[in-house]
Amino acid sequence: MPTVSPGLSGVVAPVRRRRTTVSAAGMAAAILCLAAMAGLPASAQVQDTGEYLQRMDADGDGRVAPEEYLQWLLYAFDRMDRNGDGVLEAAEQPGGRGKPISREEQRQVILARFTRQDADGDGYLSARELMAPPR
Numbered sequence: 001m002p003t004v005s006p007g008l009s010g011v012v013a014p015v016r017r018r019r020t021t022v023s024a025a026g027m028a029a030a031i032l033c034l035a036a037m038a039g040l041p042a043s044a045q046v047q048d049t050g051e052y053l054q055r056m057d058a059d060g061d062g063r064v065a066p067e068e069y070l071q072w073l074l075y076a077f078d079r080m081d082r083n084g085d086g087v088l089e090a091a092e093q094p095g096g097r098g099k100p101i102s103r104e105e106q107r108q109v110i111l112a113r114f115t116r117q118d119a120d121g122d123g124y125l126s127a128r129e130l131m132a133p134p135r
Contacts, residue, residue: 053127063124066114073110077103 056064056072086103
């Protein structure tokens with residue numbers, strides 16, 4: 001499981017307020033980004049595809065299974081869910097806006113993304129599939 005850089009939790013920046021709606025796919029992308037940012041201190045940033053795969057590949061078999069993918073990405077969801085109720089309210093989401101999304105809804109979004117990224121349909125993500133944008 002990724003470790004969290006304590007330096008990221010206290011960062012506050014001015015935000016230009018706009019009315020926006022975050023789709024489930026947009027939320028998944030935001031959580032992917034947050035997982036990468038929050039899970040790695042600056043000195044441990046991933047340098048290449050193989051290293052990224054290695055961090056997600058909990059069992060070390062050289063590929064990422066759906067459960068490993070879920071574990072990595074739901075970790076970010078859980079970190080953002082400050083009140084621990086299993087729902088990301090607008091205030092807990094990037095930019096402080098967006099429709100509430102439950103952990104189960106986010107789980108389904110992540111699994112759908114996994115399926116789109118699994119280009120060869122073998123049920124696992126290779127390093128190449130992991131870094132390619134989903135189809």
